[in-house]
Amino acid sequence: MIVFSPSDTEPSAPAPSRAENDHPCLRCGACCASSRVAFYWAETSPPTPDGMPQALTTKLDPLRVAMRGTDQAQPRCVALRGGIGVDAHCAEYARRPSPCRELKPAWEDGLPSPQCDRARLRHGLSPLQPSDWLPPPALQPLSSPEYPG
Ligand code: SF4
Ligand code: SF4
Numbered sequence: 001m002i003v004f005s006p007s008d009t010e011p012s013a014p015a016p017s018r019a020e021n022d023h024p025c026l027r028c029g030a031c032c033a034s035s036r037v038a039f040y041w042a043e044t045s046p047p048t049p050d051g052m053p054q055a056l057t058t059k060l061d062p063l064r065v066a067m068r069g070t071d072q073a074q075p076r077c078v079a080l081r082g083g084i085g086v087d088a089h090c091a092e093y094a095r096r097p098s099p100c101r102e103l104k105p106a107w108e109d110g111l112p113s114p115q116c117d118r119a120r121l122r123h124g125l126s127p128l129q130p131s132d133w134l135p136p137p138a139l140q141p142l143s144s145p146e147y148p149g
Helices: 098-102 114-122
Strands: 038-040 057-059 064-067
Touching: 038 098
Parallel strands: none
Antiparallel strands: 038 064, 057 064
């Protein structure tokens, strides 16, 4: 659950392994519409100034809340914008709660992510492969049989 918001940046975050506009999570959003996103109530604002606004959550029990829209049969987080697999992004990226920060897309760090795979399959998207994290091939030099230098 790390759908980027194109307008958000996090100075303290580690440098992405590839260009932000080429990250597999950008446009995907499948995990934001696949399961309940529950977390400790104190991650909300208030009391945490930069936490998720309480109005975007629903109370589960005395200790936990869930992102609105994810606690239903066909989950879709209220903060998710755009179409899944097309132009999805998180409208509250900088305030996203811990489950969203902790879910890693498959193979980003060389490890599988069954949750990511399940979410993508649920929405008709192929699971990510290690090759999705390879840098794009270098541009071919202009000097070639078709374009003699
Ligand atoms: S399902 Fe996987 S690829 Fe898609 S946004 Fe979530 S973590 Fe990223
Ligand atoms: S808060 Fe953002 S990252 Fe988390 S489930 Fe909702 S849309 Fe996805």
